[in-house]
Amino acid sequence: MKKVIFITGASTGIGRETAVYFSKKGWNVAATMRSPEKGKDLLQHPNIAIFAVDVLDSSSIKKAIDAVLIKFGNIDVLFNNAGYGLVGAFEAMTQEQIKKQFDTNIFGVMNVTRSILPYFRSKNSGVIINTSSMGGIITFPLYSVYHATKWALEGFAESLQYELRPFNIKVKNIEPGAIKTEFETAIEFVSISAYDRYTKPVHQTMLDTYKTAPGPQVVAKKVWQAASDGSYRLRYPVGGQGPLLLFMRWLLPLSWFMAMVRSQVEKRI
Numbered sequence: 001m002k003k004v005i006f007i008t009g010a011s012t013g014i015g016r017e018t019a020v021y022f023s024k025k026g027w028n029v030a031a032t033m034r035s036p037e038k039g040k041d042l043l044q045h046p047n048i049a050i051f052a053v054d055v056l057d058s059s060s061i062k063k064a065i066d067a068v069l070i071k072f073g074n075i076d077v078l079f080n081n082a083g084y085g086l087v088g089a090f091e092a093m094t095q096e097q098i099k100k101q102f103d104t105n106i107f108g109v110m111n112v113t114r115s116i117l118p119y120f121r122s123k124n125s126g127v128i129i130n131t132s133s134m135g136g137i138i139t140f141p142l143y144s145v146y147h148a149t150k151w152a153l154e155g156f157a158e159s160l161q162y163e164l165r166p167f168n169i170k171v172k173n174i175e176p177g178a179i180k181t182e183f184e185t186a187i188e189f190v191s192i193s194a195y196d197r198y199t200k201p202v203h204q205t206m207l208d209t210y211k212t213a214p215g216p217q218v219v220a221k222k223v224w225q226a227a228s229d230g231s232y233r234l235r236y237p238v239g240g241q242g243p244l245l246l247f248m249r250w251l252l253p254l255s256w257f258m259a260m261v262r263s264q265v266e267k268r269i
């Protein structure tokens with residue numbers, strides 16, 4: 001029987017590229033997205049099917065899992081990928097914006113994961129792969145709430161893998177650096193005038209990193225590695241300067257690392 005991957009946020013970027021990559025590898029792909037019409041072109045691949053999932057809507061998650069099991073007969077890998085960035089001055093963010101960021105990037109992941117676990121347990125196997133970020137381990141200015149969601153995702157996955165190991169279920173986090181996708185245009189940027197002198201040039205400097213960033217193919221390949229290496233490895237850094245920055249964070253005292261970040265991202269101030 002062909003292997004099956006269930007992907008959230010497959011309409012664009014990393015999720016979409018991963019769908020194509022796995023289909024080329026001969027897997028069946030359940031490409032889920034909020035607006036299925038956005039993924040029409042994916043249907044040219046014979047082993048990709050599209051299902052409607054908004055990770056904020058529990059009933060859509062359950063419906064899609066049932067529909068995928070009917071269509072493909074099994075699910076081997078869950079790829080929790082949907083997410084976006086709320087960026088800017090924390091003081092300017094509303095409770096509603098912060099809640100939506102957490103609902104999407106962390107509670108959405110928990111919801112999909114909790115929905116699939118009974119199935120994975122019943123067959124005593126499964127791989128759960130989350131798109132975390134290098135921003136789940138290190139931080140940059142203006143991404144405080146985004147980082148909070150990805151740091152939460154790192155803690156969630158690192159703890160969860162213990163209790164799922166007896167059921168032969170693996171938990172893995174992909175940690176991309178900057179990747180050229182729709183992420184940049186989907187960023188919700190907020191500021192207020194008191195912060196503009198800081199937020200505007202720093203935000204622009206952060207956005208500049210996307211100009212030379214690799215495309216989502218590098219991440220798709222890493223997801224493939226995580227899905228098929230059979231290991232219990234937890235973290236997979238990938239893309240651009242991400243792995244180097246994570247290494248430097250591990251190597252340097254925090255105060256040195258933070259000085260380095262400041263020297264790079266505050267250079268226009």
Ligand SMILES: NC(=O)c1ccc[n+]([C@@H]2O[C@H](COP(=O)([O-])OP(=O)(O)OC[C@H]3O[C@@H](n4cnc5c(N)ncnc54)[C@H](OP(=O)(O)O)[C@@H]3O)[C@@H](O)[C@H]2O)c1
Pocket residue numbers: 008009010011012013014015033034035038053054055056081082083084085104131132133134175176177178179180181182183184186216
């Ligand atoms: N690009 C980077 O530099 C980078 C670096 C590290 C980590 N990441 C992470 O990578 C993941 C994928 O992002 P990307 O770079 O591929 O950006 P992207 O091209 O903007 O893709 C984000 C995907 O998430 C979907 N999404 C957003 N909210 C959703 C919801 N409530 N329910 C279902 N799907 C939802 C979007 O769907 P719609 O099309 O409907 O909006 C889209 O398919 C995110 O978790 C992001 O945090 C990205």
